[in-house]
Amino acid sequence: MAHLTDQEIAAQADIKPIEGIAEKAGIPHDALEMYGKYKAKVDIHKIEGNEKQSKVVLVSAMNPTPAGEGKSTCTVGLADAFNQLEKNVMVALREPSLGPVMGIKGGATGGGRAQVLPMEEINLHFNGDLHAITTANNALSAFIDNHIHHGNELNIDPRRITWKRVLDMNDRALRQVVVGLGGPTRGVPREDGFDITVASEIMAVLCLASDIIDLKKKLADIVIGYTYDREPVTVGQLEVQGALALLLKEAIKPNLVQTMEGTPALIHGGPFANIAHGCNSLIATNTARKLADIVVTECGFGSDLGGEKFMNIKARKGEFAPDAIVLVATIRALKMNGGVAKKDLGEANVDALKEGIANLEKHIENARKFGIEPVVALNDFVTDTDEERDFVLNWCKDQNVRVSLTKVWEKGGEGGKDLAEKVLEVLDEPQNFKHLYENELPIDQKIEKIVTEVYGGDGVIFTDKAKKQLAEIDRHGWGDFPVCMAKSQYSLSDDPTLLGRPTGFKVTVREVVAKAGAGFVVALTGDIMTMPGLPKVPSAVHMDVDADGNSKGLF
């Protein structure tokens, strides 16, 4: 098996018709809309059940490294382990973005024996959700430019349009463009840029909406830019929220697929975890909560980034709480956090582990800060040594935190049973979930609280621009929104080179932007890339498809 790619392992899996998976999940047949034999959209109006009786297990992680931690793999494997323990379980995941699939080895479908299927279709186009979001996003751009072209009744300042176009593509040449060139029949010239689709506010809105009516309301609230008088202009003023919601009427339905071991999985929505909140849709999570006793779900990057946003944005808007938190760590990532270069990770190095484990320590503290007891999942890797394993396991015992050596990549659910049992212990204990802040706290103090309590920093520096924006946000009545931090995923600080557990740092907030549709305020720190680029040799050159439609080169 060591020589098989994830795609080859997936191709050998015994995939079952999705009707059977739906039946197992308790989804009535008439709620299914088939997309081929192995995927279906689910009509949520036909799902019954009480989501309040379900337990939510959130899979988060230490800070990620270029070595890869396998959070999706652990999420899938943990769900399969619950399945093997005969629990009524569902997994709720994010949808992969096509851009990175074409660019670098990647995908969000897990790996080894802990994958979701059909991996090719999930990695490519997947029921059209991201395409629908791309289309709605760019339709809005076309409506804006068209409005200006036809007389600009709303007095939109073309220099202050904040709404960007998007493509589900890694395309650096589109980061900064000028549109509307070529004379009066070709619109009004202005600067613009393309983000990757998952960075679109429409993705965030779709993931936070409770249903299509709520979606329409949130779409109407999106601010597309400002007038010459600096007043916000909304989608509602352009009167196109109905058309945008119509374009999203299928995309808002969660997608049912299966793990390699036949556990029902809902994969739906995938907002960028560094600029948006980085969790699968609220609709998918709530649908899973209605159907299953245990819902395993993940959030983007570490507990400082996706984890904090899960608690303060998604759980708040969804009015629910996680009942347990799993923190994925690997010995390789801990060693990198202890100063080892990627090329040296194959060598045993307990000293580096001792340094790097301070990173994990902070993530454990973070889970407890939200009132939830974590379980550390030490995701086993072939180069790990027994001495290294023992160090981490013993360290966890000293910290009084549950830990499990998981082998889900190699063994699937069987390799996650111990982890599942430890998570069950937490689920049996009462937890005391709390948000980090109340909505009423001013935005700058919310940011201050996140930086000092979750990142472990000393404070926040607001640029003059950010200060002006904070005042405007107050003036427009958006001060009650939760904050969505845009920060490097690699460090607890805003400096990606500060690994381990940095202290004595301040975080610089260079811009503060309200996303009135999604209902949060984005605080930008450092350089956050919203349109990735391709490497010199994109993975696309290794991709192929044969006469029978079998693909090659996906991972």
Added chain:
Amino acid sequence: MAHLTDQEIAAQADIKPIEGIAEKAGIPHDALEMYGKYKAKVDIHKIEGNEKQSKVVLVSAMNPTPAGEGKSTCTVGLADAFNQLEKNVMVALREPSLGPVMGIKGGATGGGRAQVLPMEEINLHFNGDLHAITTANNALSAFIDNHIHHGNELNIDPRRITWKRVLDMNDRALRQVVVGLGGPTRGVPREDGFDITVASEIMAVLCLASDIIDLKKKLADIVIGYTYDREPVTVGQLEVQGALALLLKEAIKPNLVQTMEGTPALIHGGPFANIAHGCNSLIATNTARKLADIVVTECGFGSDLGGEKFMNIKARKGEFAPDAIVLVATIRALKMNGGVAKKDLGEANVDALKEGIANLEKHIENARKFGIEPVVALNDFVTDTDEERDFVLNWCKDQNVRVSLTKVWEKGGEGGKDLAEKVLEVLDEPQNFKHLYENELPIDQKIEKIVTEVYGGDGVIFTDKAKKQLAEIDRHGWGDFPVCMAKSQYSLSDDPTLLGRPTGFKVTVREVVAKAGAGFVVALTGDIMTMPGLPKVPSAVHMDVDADGNSKGLF
């Protein structure tokens, strides 16, 4: 019924589960990939049958006018009429483009009682085909810019990149743009532009491919631009034809839907009829030919444009011939061709009819030039008078051409039975199909032949630029390609204001561009718009969706 919109009529229709439609069509159940309850993709490898025993009825038309002729409506109604006559019939249509749906009242799903269902899903996203084409097209653009960014090994001249980006959107501000701005991390600055997706060569390639292996070969042949030494650069040189084909592996499968009367319909592909060849996919037509005794299909605009290309491009590449041609005409369109303004079309005007009918006369001659006997379908409209109807019917008799007054909009298949019976007469007669030219004829002479014989012009003027391009096309070995004319649809000439049957005109060819992937040479005449714009009040502002996902504002 006069007060119901097409969408309201469609919503009242008795739509049947697609499995039953497939069974009726003779499609085995395991060849079906469901997309919801009423749409399916068809695995063509599982379809058996002899396409040579099938008869193909091509629905073409007189030159279109802003009054609308109802060609799709007649195509659907004619198929339903055959169905009522208990013929084994299938209809093969083009997919609508989302851009115009958002912009102006429109859609390609027919009208009244002659529509294909489910109309909303066909008009919006329709199984993701156009999104897959958009994605493949823009992935190629990203690969090109990425290649240049990373050292430009192929020596591509950024000023001579002919490959444009696309969106399935009406967005005039994207017609001419500059990309790659913002410094070295944001690519190499260059001029670019966006076409609407249906104008992408990838759409043309998909529609002319016989299977996915042929698709990959055609994709590899696409020329994306030229080197600094003026040599063509192909997709094959970028080594991404496999990745592009992989992105299209679902889009290449034809889509099965149904008419309002339960006739099986394949809707697949929709290349622009003015810059590309304007017909549904060869795969869909050939699949329908394997399954049905009679296949009713359409082509874009009039017999001069889509009709000529159907004969000289699609039928040639597919090695088949149409067995009958229906020419759709309306009294309103004939009057407009006789000089009546749109606002005056409600008034009877036999004198204008007498003038305008010369347009129809030329289209009848054109069908006969290809060796196929036409049947005129006079598509009835509520403002037509008996005197006007009688004039057209009598005129056709004088011309010795079959004619039928069809009422498919009002009555569905019942209103097209007389037309169907007249088409059956033609199908019983031997036809003598011939292409207008052989592949070996030089490109300029092919164009000359189309202009003089099909348009009725006196000859062709080639600009200096076109002459240079013709020489280059010869040098690169593309001289054997058929020609794909890009011309105004409104006139037989290249001047959209010359209605009726103009004579004594010459056509100016301003550019000649080889599409080596699609395998044709595009001859550009006049101003051909490849990215439409939106009107001041786009139809999007009337669109909406309710809590149950029911839509409003589609037509």
